[in-house]
Amino acid sequence: MKEKTMVKLPAAGRDISSITEAELADVIRDFDVIKGNIKVYLANKEAIWENHQDCPKKEVEGTDLLAVFRIMLFVKDVGQSSILVRNRTMAMWDIELESLYETALKNTMEQTPARVISLDDMIDYGPEKSKRPEEVSYENGKTYILGNSGTVGGAAAMLYPGVLQTIAENSSSNLFIVPSSINEVLVISDDGKADSQSLQYMLMEANMGMVPRKEVLSDQVYYYDREERRISTATTPEGTREQQLAMDAICQISYP
Structure with a gap:
């Protein structure tokens, strides 16, 4: 289902939940009009398929990730459009990075709340079994999927204040977080059985062969x-x- 966000001009009351391409530039210029459509997404600092040099970004402390910002609009005859916020756009809005981050994070949390489901339940029942983080009964040894109620960009749920702490407290353990894609992360209790090297091997193997x-x-x-x-x-x-060297060696043995 395509996601639509309704925001109205304070004075004219104009609905921008669906606009034309011709109206797009004018709408984006006004931060007060467009601010409800800005969301935060996670990206890697080294991502080569999208240039993050010319866009506002906030480093996620302790990781190799960046929080970047996108304007989500439904454009007539085009469909759902995702527009990366550039530095020139932020300068036009005349706002600070922290203010932009707070606005985007608030929107993302409210419009696409965090959802958690065990990997077993996802396989057996599908995403409809997902719950709010505080509603889940966590079990040691199980892998949980953390995302949000949106269709893309759910990995940003790890930025939501209190979400990781809630999972950690309710599972009575520290957590390993495996960034399985931009749409979700895996959360695993540190019960002494999991280790970062094994989890990384699993992650890299998936990144090489399964994840677009x-x-x-x-x-x-x-x-x-x-x-x-x-x-x-x-x-x-x-x-x-x-x-990587170990995986390359295995590939060479498997495919001489």
Whole structure:
């Protein structure tokens, strides 16, 4: 189902839930009109298929990720459009990065709330079994999928304040976070059985053969400490290179 957001001009009361291409530039110029349509998405710092040099971005502390911003509009005769916010657009709006981030994050949280489902339930029943993070009964040894109620960009749910802490407290453990795609992340309790290297190998294998290139988020695995309430990278660039070499060697043996 295509997602539509209704925002109206304060004075004229104009509906921009569906606009024409000719109206697009004028609508985007006015931050007060368009601000309800701005959402936050996660991207990798090293992503090569999209240039993040000329756009406002906020580094996600402890990771190799960036929070970037998109304007989501339904354009007549085109459909759902996603427009990356560029520096020139932000300058035109005359706002600071933190203000843009707060606006976009608030929109994303309200319009696409965080949802969690166990991997087993996803396989058996599908996404309709997903729940709010605080509603889930977490079990050690199970893998959970964290996303949001939108169709794309659900990995941004890990940015929602309190979400990772809720999962950690309700599972009584720290968490490994595996960025399986831009649409979702896997959350696994640190019960002493999982380890970052094995999780990274699984992630890299999926990124190489299963996840569409433009949906790959990262080859790194993250760790959430519930006492410190912060996320960090559980793997290293050096370890990633070693994993890559090992995977390349296996491929050469399998396909001489």
